[in-house]
Amino acid sequence: MGNTISQEIIEKELAELKTALKEKSLLDVAVQVQQELALLENTTLNIAITGLSGTGKSSLVNALRGVRDDEEGAAKTGPVETTMEHVGYPHPAFSNVIVWDxxxxxxxxxxxxxxxxRVNFSQYDFFIIVSGDRFTVHDADLAREIRKRKRKFYFVRTKIDFSLDCERRKQGFDEKATLEKIRNYCCENLRKTGESSSKVFLISNSNLGVHDFSLLQKAIEKDLDNLKRQVLIMALPMYLKEVLEKKKAAMESLIWKKALKSSAFGAVPVPGLSFDCDLAILEAAMKQICHVFGLDEGSLQKFAKVIGKPVDELKAVIKKSSQAGEITTEFTINILLVTEPWATLTVLKTALAVIPVLGSLAGAGLSFVTTFCMLKSFLKDVVEDTENVIAKVVELSKKCPK
Ligand SMILES: Nc1nc2c(ncn2[C@@H]2O[C@H](COP(=O)(O)OP(=O)(O)O)[C@@H](O)[C@H]2O)c(=O)[nH]1
Ligand SMILES: [Mg+2]
Incomplete structure (x- = not known):
């Protein structure tokens, strides 16, 4: 646990609250925050995967959900598997992200x-048109029709691993030049349909960590509104450092809201603490943080499977925080008891300087500051532990590549 939070951080993270308080009372802001949190929970991101048969649509559906093709609940893939109806596959850990085959x-x-x-186009936030080889007239027609209906799409050329393998057999093979050639070919054809070429992404479904997947991810993030972007970021796979940073920022922006919700509504006395709070909200918030960073049982099991090692090897490097499954009411109370003294002593004064109105709330102000600090420290610990888990996965995968 850290034991202080600088004024700079308090000013930065409470800036939104400070601005809101210029126009509304604290109670009104708390009501608005409660509505925003509920909206986020109820927001669904629907991603449609379309394109010719055999191009790798179902494989992409699985890859985006972090599910292997042969796993239970995966979209069926293979040389003769054909999807006749649109089928929604919820992300296994974040069910408000649905990838549609x-x-x-x-x-x-x-x-x-x-x-x-027929596929109910208006329910999707965006489309991904998948091509596994040549650009066809059907791809062009589909791109035009989607644009006509004012929906967004991205063009993904899959099977890049296969294309590179084929070219590799030729003399004078140059990977970079081959990728450029494929990209230019797709861009040129897409441009002919009237679309900007920046929407082409080369990927290999068996390894999203290479080629353009992270560019695709960024392009999608840029186009989404705030709420949907938040939903997407929470569900992103944890194999890139930049994803960790994004998740951290997304959770940081929620912490003051959860703390305010806990201190404003349903707050009840907790033995040993000098303020009231809503333990259920705080417990759920900590579980959510673990979940978003993959420190829940399901995600850890999945990581362990990738490296072919017992899950305990990963759990052993989780030292500072706790796994989602271990967060109980008792754990929450204990962590609050540890936080209260230093939060009251060092942070309350700074918070009052930034937002004087907190002072007029007596117990509620104290509750807000302590729960804010507690969730912030917990997030910091979870991020550190996640980094350790990722490092362990990398270390063990190198030792025994699967
Ligand atoms: N080498 C390679 N094969 C792929 C890739 N994506 C899909 N495939 C294979 O291509 C075949 C058709 O894929 P599938 O996802 O079923 O295509 P769909 O008909 O568009 O849903 C399957 O045998 C997949 O394993 C890829 O990126 N690289
Ligand atoms: Mg399919």
Missing amino acids: LPGTGTPEFKPDEYLE
């Missing part, structure tokens, strides 16, 4: 307008 386009009777109606 759409039927293959390109049958002789394919008409993009009828197709989009």
Whole structure:
């Protein structure tokens, strides 16, 4: 546990609260915050995967959900598997992200307008048109029709590993030049449909860690509104340092809101503490932090499977925080008891200087500051532990690549 938070951080993280308090009372802000948190919980991101049969749509559905093709609940893939109806596959850990496997386009009777109606196009936040090889007239028709309906799409060329392997057999093979050639080919064809070329992404479904997947992720993030971006960031896979940073920022922006909700509504006395709070909200907030960073049992089991080692090897490096499953009411009370003295002593004064109105709330102000500090410290510890888990996964994968 850290034992202080600088004025700079308090000013930065409470800036939104400070601004809101210029126009509203603390209670009104708390009501608004409660609504915003509920909205976030109830927001769903629907991603549609479309394109010709056999291009790797179902494989991409699985890869985006972090699920292996042969796992239970995975979209069926293979040379003869064809999806006839649009099927939604919720992310296994974040069920408000749903990846939709759409039927293959390109049958002789394919008409993009009828197709989009049939798959209920308006329910998707955006489309990914998948191509596994050549750009076809069906891809072009679909791109035009999606644009006509004012929906967003990204063009993904899959099977890059396969294309590179084929080219590698030729003399004078140059990986970079091959990738550029494929990219230019896709861009040029897409441009002919009237679309900007910046929407082309080369990926390999078997390894999203290479080529353009992170660029695709960034492009999608940029286009989404704040709420949906937050939903996406929480569900992003944890294999890149920048994802860790994004998740951290996303959770930081929620902490003061959760602390305010806990101190403003349903706060009850807790033995040993000099203020009231809502333990259920705080417990759920800590569990959510663990979950978002993959420190829940399911995610740890998955990591362990990747490296083919017992999950205990990963659990052993979780030292500062706790796993989601271990967070109980008792754990929450203990962590509050540890936080209260230093939060009251060092942070309350700074917080009052930044937001004087907190002083008029007596117990509620104290409750807000302590729970804010407690969740912040917990987040910091979880981030450190996550870094340790990732480092361990990398270390063990190198020792025994699967
Ligand atoms: N080498 C390689 N094979 C892939 C890739 N994506 C899909 N495949 C394979 O291509 C075949 C068709 O994939 P599938 O996802 O079922 O295509 P769909 O019909 O568009 O859903 C399967 O055998 C997949 O394993 C990829 O990125 N690289
Ligand atoms: Mg399929």
